[in-house]
Amino acid sequence: MQDDELSFMEDMIAGTELLMCSTCGEETLHAHDEVLDVSPVATELKMQCTCCQTTRTWTDWTPPSRKVRQN
Ligand SMILES: [Zn+2]
Numbered sequence: 001m002q003d004d005e006l007s008f009m010e011d012m013i014a015g016t017e018l019l020m021c022s023t024c025g026e027e028t029l030h031a032h033d034e035v036l037d038v039s040p041v042a043t044e045l046k047m048q049c050t051c052c053q054t055t056r057t058w059t060d061w062t063p064p065s066r067k068v069r070q071n
Contacts, residue, residue: 019047023054030058 016029030047033055037044043060 016050017047017058017060019049019056019058021049021052021054021056023052024049028052030056 016031018027019030020026021028021030029050031050033046033048035043036046036057041061043062045058045060046055047058048055
């Protein structure tokens with residue numbers, strides 16, 4: 001694999017999550033589709049299966065630390 005291709009793949013993977021797909025019946029890579037809701041503790045996203053294109057919602061519980069203020 002070429003270096004350019006490899007970094008492209010890494011960029012692709014960075015925007016995806018390994019999630020359970022009910023249509024595929026297994027964990028598959030899901031690409032970020034759109035943000036549905038943002039709260040102080042989590043982000044609700046619409047994710048699309050890269051195998052069958054089925055969309056599902058997914059809650060990312062990673063705190064949006066860049067928005068956290070230290071008091
Ligand atoms: Zn799928």
